[in-house]
Every structure is written in C-alpha cells, then in structure tokens.
Amino acid sequence: MNQDELKKQVAEAAIEYVETGTVIGVGTGSTANYFIDALAKIKGRIDGTVASSVASAERLKSHGIPVMDLNEVGELSVYIDGADETNDYLQLIKGGGGALTREKIVAGASHKFVCICDDSKLVKILGRFPLPIEVIPMAQSFVARELVKHGGRPELRQGFTTDNGNIILDVKDLEILEPCRLESQLNDIPGVVTVGLFANRPADVLLLGTSNGVETRTAPD
Numbered sequence: 001m002n003q004d005e006l007k008k009q010v011a012e013a014a015i016e017y018v019e020t021g022t023v024i025g026v027g028t029g030s031t032a033n034y035f036i037d038a039l040a041k042i043k044g045r046i047d048g049t050v051a052s053s054v055a056s057a058e059r060l061k062s063h064g065i066p067v068m069d070l071n072e073v074g075e076l077s078v079y080i081d082g083a084d085e086t087n088d089y090l091q092l093i094k095g096g097g098g099a100l101t102r103e104k105i106v107a108g109a110s111h112k113f114v115c116i117c118d119d120s121k122l123v124k125i126l127g128r129f130p131l132p133i134e135v136i137p138m139a140q141s142f143v144a145r146e147l148v149k150h151g152g153r154p155e156l157r158q159g160f161t162t163d164n165g166n167i168i169l170d171v172k173d174l175e176i177l178e179p180c181r182l183e184s185q186l187n188d189i190p191g192v193v194t195v196g197l198f199a200n201r202p203a204d205v206l207l208l209g210t211s212n213g214v215e216t217r218t219a220p221d
Contacts, residue, residue, distance in 0.1 A: 001209075001211055003118055003120065004030075006118035006119070006209030006210070006211075007030060007031040007034050007082075007116075007117075007118055007209060008034045009209045009213075009214055010031065010116040010117065010118065010207045010208065010209040010214055011031055011032075011034035011035040011037075011038050011116055012034070012035075012038045013116070013207050013214040014035055014038075014080045014114055014116050014207055015035075015038050015039065015042060017078050017080065017112070017114050017205070018039070018042065018045065018046060018077075018078065018080075019046075019077045019078065020045045020046070021045070021046070021047060022046060022047060022076070022077035022078075023046065023047050023048045023049065023050060023068060023073045023076055023077070024046060024049055024050075024076055024077055024078050024079070024080065024110075025049070025050050025051075025052065025076045025078065025079030025080070025081075025106040025107070025109065025110045026039070026049045026050070026051050026052065026056055026060060026079075026080060026081070026106075027052050027056065027079065027080060027081020027082060027099075027103055027106075028051075028052045028053040028055060028056045028081065028097045028099040028102075028103060029081070029082045029096065029097045029099075030082070031081075031082035031116050031117055031118075032056060032080070032081050032082050032116075033056075033059060035080055035116060036056065036059050036060055036063065036065070037063070039060075039063070039065060040063035040064070040065060043063065043064060043065045046065075047066070048065075048066035048067065048068040048073070049065055049066065049067055049068065050067070050068055050069070050070045050073065050076060050106055050109075051067050051102075051106075052081065052099050052102040052103040052105075052106045053097070053098075053099035053102055053103075053163055054163050055097075055099075056099075070105065070106065070109060075109060075110070075111055076106065076109050076110040076111065077110070077111055077112070078110055078111065078112045078113075078114055079106050079107045079109075079110035079112070079113045079114070080114045080116060081094070081103060081106075081107070081113075081114075081115065081116070082094075082115065082116055082117050082121075083115050083117050083121055083198075083203075084096040084121065084129045084196075085121055085122075085123050085126050085127075085128065085129045086115060086117060086121055086122055086123070086203070086206060087122075087123055087124065087125070087126055087179075088122075088124070088217075088220070089179075089202060089219055089220065090115065090202040090203040090204070090205075090206050090217065090218070090219040091126065091179045091180075091197070091198065091199040091202045092115060092126075092197070092198040092199075092202065092203060093126050093127075093129050093131055093132075093176075093196055093197060093198075094132075094196050094198055095131075095132030095133075095134070095168070095194075095196030096129070096132065098132070098134075098157070098160055098162050098163075098168055099162070099163065100132055100134055100194050100195075100196040101134050101162065101164055101166075101193055101194040102163065102164075103198075104194050104198065104201075107198065107201060108201060112204045112205065113201070113202075113203045113204050113205075114203065114204065114205045114206075114207060115203035115205070115206045115207070116207045116209075117206075117207075117208065117209065118208070118209040118210075119208050119209060119210045119215075122208060125175055125176065125177065126174075126176040126179055126197070127173075127174040127175050127176040130155070130170035130171055130172045131152070131170070131171040131174055131176070131195070131196055131197065132157075132168050132169075132170055132171075132196035133147070133154075133168065133169045133170075133171060133186065133192055133194070133195050133196060134162055134164070134166050134167070134168055134192070134193040134194045134196075135166060135167050135168070135169055135191055135192055135193060136166055136191045136193060137166060137167050138191070139190065139191020139192075140156065140167060140169070140191075142190070142191055143169065143189055143190075143191045143192055144169060146189045147169065147171050147186070147189075150174070150182070150185070150186070151173065151174060151175075152171035152172065152173055152174045153171065153172045153173045154169040154170070154171045154172075155169065155170050155171075155172065156168075156169060157169070157170055164193065166193055176197070179197055179199030180199045180200050182197060182199075183195050183197040183198075183199045183200055184200065202219055203219070204218065204219070205217070205218055206218070
C-alpha cells in the first residue's frame, strides 16, 4: 500500500468511533480529509461537527455535513484528526497544516481523541518533524530567541498566516525527551499562542495504518 492508501484505510476505520446523535470534532490535513469523505456516507447519523480549520469546515460543508460553532455546543463526543508524529505514549506533534491552535481547542473539548495516521509517523522520540509554534507577530523575534535557549532552531513559515491571524515558527533540531515538560515550558513564553506538542493531552486511541491493516493502540498506563 502507498501512503495515501494507508491514510484512507485508517480514516475509514475511524468511522466506528462516531456515535449516533452526537456532535463530533473534525481535524485538519490530508488524513482528516479522507475521514471527512468517509463521514459524508453516514452524515445522517450525527447532529453536526466542529471543524478545527476553515479548510476543513469548507470540505465538510461541501459534503452537506453541518458545521457548528464550538460555543454553541457542549462537550464533543470524539475528535478525529491526524498527526505529524506520534510516540508510543500517543503524545503527538501536530501543526504541519498550521491549524494547531484550533486543533488543540477542539481536542480539549472532546471526550475522546482518536488519532489517525500511517506508520511512517510513529517515532521513538518526538522532534524529527519540526515543532510548529503559533506566535503573535509582534513577538516573533523574542520568541525565536527563547526557543534557541531550548536548543531549537526556529524558522518562520514563509507566506503563511494562521486562521487566527498569527505566524508559525517551525522549530528544528529538537530532541523531545520530556514532551509534557517542554510543552508547558514553551507555552509559558510570552507571545506563544499554542505549541504543536500534544503531550499533556495526548490521543486516547491511535489508529495506525500499516501494510498489514489498521493497528489500534491505546496509551500505556
């Protein structure tokens, strides 16, 4: 199977986590797009969705799937989204598509977070994929200097503005040995909106696409 086939495979497997009569959270990115396409086939079973980006909202609407404002709904039954990296503890790096802030909000508002990705995203130590950090524009230089102190090499994502009107610094050369600790430290830098580390609130379930089929993992105790 090629990577697209693996993504489609896990996206379709995630449909079983969609509960009838609920509002669900929907992520952003290529794997999430496959999930949206699969969701269209059962859209009558759900009350609606909350999207983590403008792009996902538009794709959902194009399929006739209702998109709601998070402020209008209570807790979401499940949030389904991909990741740029995951470790064995289901701690993630997300934000390659630039939607990390809204993704973290929707994940936080959801009872269960199901991560869908192919097995190329599974790593022992997070950080091979540059860590995205959403930053208020006026703080770009200050935040970049602080990130260097943590051993990273931040680079401005050129020509990109988030749905929230901010910039993204992609931080290279990080070997993230303590994901929860680093997430908290970086979140405390003034000017940082969101860090693309999903460690303090990891995924609850990981559906991993492999050449042998979909592997289901849960975080170890």
